[in-house]
Amino acid sequence: MPRRTFLRFTRAQQIDQHEQQHYLRCYSPEALFHNWQQFPPLTSAALFENEQPLELEIGCGSGELLLFLARERPHTNFVGVDISRKMLDKAVEQAVRYRLPNLKFINADFRQMYPLLMPDTLKSVYLHFPDPHLRPRHQKRRLLNAEFLEQMHRALKPEGTLSVMTDVCDFFFDMLAIIEQDTRFQKCHSERYLTGSDLPVRSHFQRVWEGYGEQVYRCLIQKKA
Ligand SMILES: C[S@@+](CC[C@H](N)C(=O)[O-])C[C@H]1O[C@@H](n2cnc3c(N)ncnc32)[C@H](O)[C@@H]1O
Numbered sequence: 167m168p169r170r171t172f173l174r175f176t177r178a179q180q181i182d183q184h185e186q187q188h189y190l191r192c193y194s195p196e197a198l199f200h201n202w203q204q205f206p207p208l209t210s211a212a213l214f215e216n217e218q219p220l221e222l223e224i225g226c227g228s229g230e231l232l233l234f235l236a237r238e239r240p241h242t243n244f245v246g247v248d249i250s251r252k253m254l255d256k257a258v259e260q261a262v263r264y265r266l267p268n269l270k271f272i273n274a275d276f277r278q279m280y281p282l283l284m285p286d287t288l289k290s291v292y293l294h295f296p297d298p299h300l301r302p303r304h305q306k307r308r309l310l311n312a313e314f315l316e317q318m319h320r321a322l323k324p325e326g327t328l329s330v331m332t333d334v335c336d337f338f339f340d341m342l343a344i345i346e347q348d349t350r351f352q353k354c355h356s357e358r359y360l361t362g363s364d365l366p367v368r369s370h371f372q373r374v375w376e377g378y379g380e381q382v383y384r385c386l387i388q389k390k391a
Pocket residue numbers: 224225226227228247248249250253274275276277294295296297309369370371372
């Protein structure tokens with residue numbers, strides 16, 4: 167490769183890496199387990215150095231929802247957490263492309279991040295198309311359980327919302343039953359649950375499942391003031 171081309175190529179790579187680091191943080195399971203105190207709390211001040219409202223997507227995958235919301239609402243900060251680095255690389259590539267100062271991604275197991283959640287800090291949380299773990303012996307891996315709601319109740323601001331969406335009917339009703347047992351939340355709709363998506367953007371998995379003709383089940387709940 168000619169020297170000039172090589173230099174241009176390596177410089178472009180360096181810029182990419184630098185920009186990638188701006189958008190992506192990686193928290194190893196070992197470090198989170200042994201020394202979670204070394205990581206910044208999940209707040210706008212710690213992650214964005216400002217006080218804008220903060221919204222979180224858990225299991226954000228390739229980030230379509232947050233990429234859309236961050237562009238639409240520049241005065242809100244958005245954080246996406248996903249355990250899969252491969253999925254996040256796609257999200258980060260787009261974040262670099264659009265240069266979004268109000269968006270960050272964290273590569274971590276969200277269940278290990280509970281100590282980083284601060285009281286009354288999140289405006290909204292999205293749990294869309296979480297892995298259903300349908301086999302009985304795998305169900306303990308599901309993200310939404312009583313402990314998860316405990317943490318959401320602590321971290322959400324009063325009247326902050328949690329949006330839950332999936333195409334897996336049995337899984338949805340399992341989650342709904344857990345949600346309905348927690349009287350510290352109320353539904354934002356009069357129906358027991360809703361079907362179909364009302365979002366202006368469709369995530370990767372939403373497109374996949376809707377392509378197979380699957381119905382989407384969802385509910386939106388709010389932390390009581
Ligand atoms: C079916 S995908 C849905 C992705 C995205 N929400 C969408 O609608 O396209 C589920 C995502 O949750 C992530 N995930 C599963 N368990 C997780 C955990 N414990 N912490 C963080 N992310 C997790 C997976 O890596 C995967 O990207």
